[in-house]
Amino acid sequence: MTISEVSEKFDIPQDTLRYYERIGLIPRVNRNKSGIRDYTEEDCNWVEFIKCMRGAGIPIEVLIEYVALFQQGDATIEARKQLFIEQRRQLIEKMKDMQKTLERLDYKIAKYENEVIPAEKALGKKEN
Known part of the structure; x- marks a missing residue:
């Protein structure tokens, strides 16, 4: 596959793919006779792996x-x-923090949906 095909397949900019290769995040990709990157299935597996891990914040x-x-x-x-x-341990901690934030957001949304906040403002209460 060409870099443009891999870029489209994984929704990763070509410049990012080049950067990942340059810094050793993905192993060096072979090139064809014209010097164009020729991604193999194994190369694509690395790209998919890195995208997954980066998506999780690794x-x-x-x-x-x-x-x-x-x-x-x-x-x-x-x-x-x-x-x-x-990394798994750290990810679990992040997930716990995110869960707490999600619960707080749900609470705040529920307050807005129930129009509690406008009533509190009318009474002069401070929102947190």
Whole structure:
């Protein structure tokens, strides 16, 4: 696949794909005889993986470390596992924080829907 096809397939700008390759976030993509990037299925799997992890907020630095460890082979399996365990722990904490925020937003929306806030304002109460 060309970079434009991969860009369209994964909804990632071409410049971002080039950047990911340049910083080692995705392994070096082979090029055809004309020098154009030629993404294989394996390359696309890396792009999909990175998009998923970035979508969840996993830092680029952590993913670069993972890719580097992966490229070193099976001797790094435990290190990769520990890296993912730590990222999972952090993600669970973020999800808990997001859940609290969601609950607060739901509460505030319900207050607006029930017109409680306009009544409070009429009484001079402060909104939090």
